[in-house]
Amino acid sequence: MNLSIHQNRRERLLTSVPNNSVVLVPAAVELTRSRDTEYPFRQDSDFFYLTGFNEPNALLILSKDNSGNTASLLLCRPKDQLAEIWQGRRLGPEQAKAVLGLDALPVAELDTELLKALNQKNTLFYAQGTYEEFDAKVAATLATLRLYPKRGYAAPTVQQDLRPLTAEMRLFKDEDEIHQMRQAGYISAKAHKRAMQAAKAGVWEYQLEAHILHEFAMHGARFPGYNCIVGAGENGCILHYTDNSSQLQDGDLVLIDAGAEYQGYTADITRTFPASGTFSPEQAAVYQVVLNAQYAACAQVKPGNKFKDALDAACLVLTKGLLELGILQGELEQLLKDNACKAYFIHGLGHWLGLDVHDVGAYKVAGEERPFAPGMILTIEPGLYIPTDSPCDPKWWGLAVRIEDNLLVTTEGHDNLTDLVPKEIAEIEALMAQVSA
Amino acid sequence: MNLSIHQNRRERLLTSVPNNSVVLVPAAVELTRSRDTEYPFRQDSDFFYLTGFNEPNALLILSKDNSGNTASLLLCRPKDQLAEIWQGRRLGPEQAKAVLGLDALPVAELDTELLKALNQKNTLFYAQGTYEEFDAKVAATLATLRLYPKRGYAAPTVQQDLRPLTAEMRLFKDEDEIHQMRQAGYISAKAHKRAMQAAKAGVWEYQLEAHILHEFAMHGARFPGYNCIVGAGENGCILHYTDNSSQLQDGDLVLIDAGAEYQGYTADITRTFPASGTFSPEQAAVYQVVLNAQYAACAQVKPGNKFKDALDAACLVLTKGLLELGILQGELEQLLKDNACKAYFIHGLGHWLGLDVHDVGAYKVAGEERPFAPGMILTIEPGLYIPTDSPCDPKWWGLAVRIEDNLLVTTEGHDNLTDLVPKEIAEIEALMAQVSA
Amino acid sequence: MNLSIHQNRRERLLTSVPNNSVVLVPAAVELTRSRDTEYPFRQDSDFFYLTGFNEPNALLILSKDNSGNTASLLLCRPKDQLAEIWQGRRLGPEQAKAVLGLDALPVAELDTELLKALNQKNTLFYAQGTYEEFDAKVAATLATLRLYPKRGYAAPTVQQDLRPLTAEMRLFKDEDEIHQMRQAGYISAKAHKRAMQAAKAGVWEYQLEAHILHEFAMHGARFPGYNCIVGAGENGCILHYTDNSSQLQDGDLVLIDAGAEYQGYTADITRTFPASGTFSPEQAAVYQVVLNAQYAACAQVKPGNKFKDALDAACLVLTKGLLELGILQGELEQLLKDNACKAYFIHGLGHWLGLDVHDVGAYKVAGEERPFAPGMILTIEPGLYIPTDSPCDPKWWGLAVRIEDNLLVTTEGHDNLTDLVPKEIAEIEALMAQVSA
Amino acid sequence: MNLSIHQNRRERLLTSVPNNSVVLVPAAVELTRSRDTEYPFRQDSDFFYLTGFNEPNALLILSKDNSGNTASLLLCRPKDQLAEIWQGRRLGPEQAKAVLGLDALPVAELDTELLKALNQKNTLFYAQGTYEEFDAKVAATLATLRLYPKRGYAAPTVQQDLRPLTAEMRLFKDEDEIHQMRQAGYISAKAHKRAMQAAKAGVWEYQLEAHILHEFAMHGARFPGYNCIVGAGENGCILHYTDNSSQLQDGDLVLIDAGAEYQGYTADITRTFPASGTFSPEQAAVYQVVLNAQYAACAQVKPGNKFKDALDAACLVLTKGLLELGILQGELEQLLKDNACKAYFIHGLGHWLGLDVHDVGAYKVAGEERPFAPGMILTIEPGLYIPTDSPCDPKWWGLAVRIEDNLLVTTEGHDNLTDLVPKEIAEIEALMAQVSA
Ligand SMILES: [Mn+2]
Ligand SMILES: [Mn+2]
Ligand SMILES: [Mn+2]
């Protein structure tokens, strides 16, 4: 039997649930931006992972009966000529069967099918707390099943969180996912290069963002995986700076954290470069420390190692570097013991990456940090942030540097999906010196 | 006394409520896009109109006591160094007082201030049904006020919908608003021209969208006022087609409905043009009918006239045109009486425009359609849609044309805020013949 | 036209609302006591006042159109043979029309009728915050009406609290109500007399409660209007003591606060008497002070006077009395100024009485206490409570006395509806000396 | 270690949950009867079973850590002098520790303790869907735990229905429970006898109810376990007839279904007797059939047998009897096969009995009806109902008979807890002939 990617994922998920279970995965809901306009629809990651279906107002019901037989049912919007003229095309249940490889019914049957699917099951798997309206619907269904035992109703007595199950699957990317991630990395890299070439004093941060988003979209990535951060000068010290409302000054470093979402999968690249095209001595000094730390951390990304190994490597380089520059003072050993570099490296070293920028997946298993393993994709993103009034020579004030790449763990080590965009000082200066198209 | 624009609006609003009233206007809420990422924040239009303040987690409380004395209080996020590093900069209550011209307190005081503000008031004005969590907060406050008369509490006995009051104000644009609308129109026009020049067979619809959004953003309009519609060929017949996922074919007409949001205000322009750069005879014929209808309708936009006058003018031209082309058949008079053109002109002629694309404002007053008056801004957007299998010669099938401009009603007539983008056939063909930069 | 009592009330209510209004009055909901058993159903007082209908799952919709024409519609449970075998008999819409004098439809039509009734109305009157589920239904209806203006929907823009309107009506009892209140007073008085005769050392407080409830029910009052308070000895100092779990001791005073609910209307009588049948000197002394205060307060109940007049009269007697007994010390004038008696008289003097024991009705009008007027029914209930460790001679410790009667304000003064039950010391002792049947 | 009854139950419950679990059992909530008055508080049966604590606004948290160590924590209302004067006495956390044998904290700590108790647990046991507000609190706590993994928070991934666990425990009554049930049966029996003696033509159904409730309360059972059913004549055919609003007629049979709630445990007795004191021939004939059926069914109540055995025995007697009386016609065997007697015996034969009248406990285990076993308490209640227009001789019309006793399953067979009240025709007539005290 030749299962599609999504059929295969559904089957694997059902393998990990006990007999007499039901799994509910609702589609995301459309959200109002203002009055009668909506934000562009973004599908729920788990739902998309299991169906590849990109419409709202849908529910996936996976069932496994007492004998281990499984079934997949999709409730989705019906074909409706008038509604489609006004609201856009729909796949419809008929097409869904053929295209998505599952049973499908109009979403008007949802209440009935939900009752049927939950009745007499022992365990209900779903991600309670995500969609308020759906939670209410499930609660009402359970109440009905408890209320009428004389109709042969019985409610599942166990509710289990679906998230750990899908998270464990999503943590290990399959071939199809790796392909999309490569493409997201490639597109994002091109966009970062374009932004570097477009930067100069007088340009607004939001204009660099515009170039990035345009480059994304021209390659088929209509949306970023998260809101772009373009921070010039001290703005770079604000970790989630998304105002992007300042004008580049000649002496600024510019920090850009941006990733394209391609076929649902996002990249997450950060680069830092001088607005003027040339690093000042102080900028270069701090930048090089971060870059060395990033190299050191990346070198630790291989099967069997853990985030902790990469973090230790990065911290060693950062601490040594800050000590050499006089930004930190004291004995190296003591500074390392005190985690002194965290005064300037104020966030984590990296995270899983996939359908979500901070992707799902347990960082610890049985209380222990889990080792890297082939198929995982993660970011390595050390940084140094020296806001004004930091306890060091004022010449360093206002500097913010972060360098972030996306690494696929392979059997031998890792594959950097985002190395197309330069990070060596000389490379950056060379690229910026070219005139962009 | 020199009131700012927003102070002035607050004062005018308070003029229209009775003594012993309180008005509540909550800020919009941040919405999750996926997991821990959010959609770009869009402020509530009424809140923005009355404050100019662009942060979430805020509430405006306007009060008018028994003697007619008024007060404005803003609850907003406090300054917080750590929170701001992680979540972005905040104005804070201290700055709010200076910048926004009202009293301000940290949002942690919200429950207390709400209770105080509602207590003993006769009438509560607010937009119930917009923000679920805020509705619950108001309901809880009212319940507390009803529960403890012995603490001197009394709940307002009248709840009045705030929307009609702010709608009536927002319908008539002031100088500041007209300025922003002109700018939104100007930016949007530039973007439409760029898209026309970028169009040719093989280009994807989403790439035209990318050019438009890039042009918006390069001029300071980071977001569109609504999701762009780029429909090639028969996609144009889907009114809210936002998939933008097809490739332009040589013989396609391309319909683009897109408007930039500038300082909160949106434009709403539609243009239709041939992918090839040259209208075919059938395309030209249908296009010219719509264009003539649009001219005829626009000519009716002047003080004292109504939407109905513009609609009648458009329908007359459309019906005549369809009759001449043989798409409709019969007697003109009967066809007009039967509204026959509505078989192909399947939506309304236009709408108010402002902070929202389908802007607020009553279309009828006391049961009668209201006349145009200076300061109103509206769109005029006739269209014809001839999907495959329509009851006419197949040579017309697949054609979709809409032409939409934004008109400011002036004392003499109107001012077209979006006439920078060509709509004459010859002009369009000339523009498309130029090579874009 | 010969309107029934309830038709008349509905008409009067509609007189007090503006044209183009709708009034919603939901029935009470059935409440679970444990698992699948319910508390005895108690109808919502306003709903009962306006319909006389005693079933759950019903809604009264009163409408007044633009021309002042009024309509009454009841949504109620349909006749259903099987359901009635299991759940008890129902009136059904057909009978409702005849019996209740209004239009009636099955409650399954509720959503539709609600939408119809609210649509295009200007003002919605209802008691928001009373029934959560009904609030949600109204909110959903309003949301629908706001969402689809193109279906000709429009939501009321004003929501007005119905409670002040029905409260004002219910404050003035009509002939029918006075009749029920007399009967409630009569039954309650008989029950208090029976309890006095049944009291003696060794009897449990709950047994006195049992006699009272039995007497109520034998006269057709199946439920009390509030939970009976039977407090022996120091239990009398706990104002809402409803445990009724102690055994009477020979030296105890017994305080009983109990009232029958007859045809929806409740009495509210308190008497205090010695478990032994004979007041001790200290009991007699304190009792007589309260009794004198009660007489003095009752004497003030006549048209034009206010609760404040009765309170002043009571406080004067109480303060004098406490001073004479040495429980208070100092100058009378200063003690009065200091409200010194409130140290022992720890609650209010009285309250409106009717369908609810603490009946509705504004105590103040335009900031001023309202004068008594014919048709009002109220309680007068001074008390003294001297718990152990009070700052007075220990011989007074443990005494608790309250005497409460129900007074109908008449044109000349008042009519005591509960004077059948003795309160003079000698009368009480005489009654208790008799052997009960 | 000398555990109290309730400590023992808590320990037993904790034995049946896996390590790293938390069990939540909230107290019942106080319910409004009308305006500011409440129904008499009835504790949640599970909460009462596990604590013996009779106050609202409380939560029991049972925990079992990774090593199997268990803990019991009660959140309850704090001592508060002023609040207790107004609302009644409270136990308070200090006393709770001593009296109830568990840790206790003021209920103000509930949110904090809930978070602590759920954090890092694997499985949460509770009865979702019972108390809406508590459900919301649990959902909010889970959401917090999921939101902040960086604070060391983790939410239980499994939610398990607590009800099956407590139901299984409660199904088998311990010594203490059997004692309370005997007492409830004894009190209820006395009340039924009193009602029989008080019955005669002209008496109202609610007056018989009054005698029953008075008798209950005089013996310390202040409330019935369910609303009394007193149905004269055809009212007896309405299974849940609780109006009790008719007057007894001389020829009526009177059906009374009533049980006292004693220390939380309820009896459930039904008797049927002639208003006149003497059965007519038809009444006697039908009555005797039901009585014989009840005897036959009761005889089957012994360990190893099932409800089905008792039902078969009852149906055989009923069918034979109806056939003999000519109410059913045909062949016995066919009638039995067709379940023909169910046309007149329209409800189930019996149910578990305990803290709830329809007490908890699975009727089937693994799809099979479970056998009776020592410690179970159940009712046996066959009946016949022949409403007017039934397809039989009109002389039977209007007859309704039900006879119900409460049986404790013993090792040898059963013990009838309610046999104090007569059911033989001669006994009933003899009792009714006596003058009641
Ligand atoms: Mn990152
Ligand atoms: Mn438009
Ligand atoms: Mn009272």
Ligand SMILES: [Mn+2]
């Ligand atoms: Mn029963």
